[in-house]
Amino acid sequence: MKNRIIAALALTALPFASLADANEITAGMAPAGILAKSNRERLPKLTLAAGQPIAEEPLRLKSGRFYTLEIEADGSQELALEGAGFFRAVWINEIVIEGIEIRPFGVASIEFDESGKAEISFVAIRPGSYHLTVPGSKGDTQQVTMTIE
Structure with missing residues (x-):
């Protein structure tokens, strides 16, 4: 024995x-594994402004990599970004709004009633193609494609 x-x-x-x-x-x-500094990347900022494109191009992410994404609204209109599929495909470390750190269990959308910034840090998990979209919009510029490889 x-x-x-x-x-x-x-x-x-x-x-x-x-x-x-x-x-x-x-x-x-x-x-440190996935949280090591060598595994972190800052993504291009997303902008919420009336009639303006959210992003210049689709974003490509690697599964297992740690990302920081800044979203900035100019306050020209009440705007949101929704993407429950994307938010379920990542592990959200935190959302920071005006210095307040939020560690959510899940997210479906983020809405800005006025100008401001939010920063989301997350680890990409599930490969696939996802969209963050301004609700109710129809134009291609009112969404950003996030592809996790």
């Missing part, structure tokens, strides 16, 4: 030993 426990412990530790070599752990510090 004792030999089985020792063998089980050795087999459990084996994957971690190879991980330590692969990541070159130094000074007893473990790698």
Whole structure:
């Protein structure tokens, strides 16, 4: 019985030993994984303004990468961005509005009644093509395609 426990412990530790070599752990510090600075990227800002395009081009994301997305509204009109499919395909770390950090369980849309900024940090998870859209709009410029590869 004792030999089985020792063998089980050795087999459990084996994957971690190879991980330590692969990541070159130094000074007893473990790698930060998906939250490491080397895995972070700031996306181009999205703009909400009456009659103006939200983004210059579609955004391509990598699954497992940590992103920060700033959304800015100019206050010219009450506007929102909805995209429940996109928000279900990512893990939202936080939404920051005027220095207030919100850690939501889920999001379907973000609405601006006046000018302001919101910053969303998230990890892309589920590959696919998703849209963030101004509700009720029909034009292609009133949405942005977010493709997670």
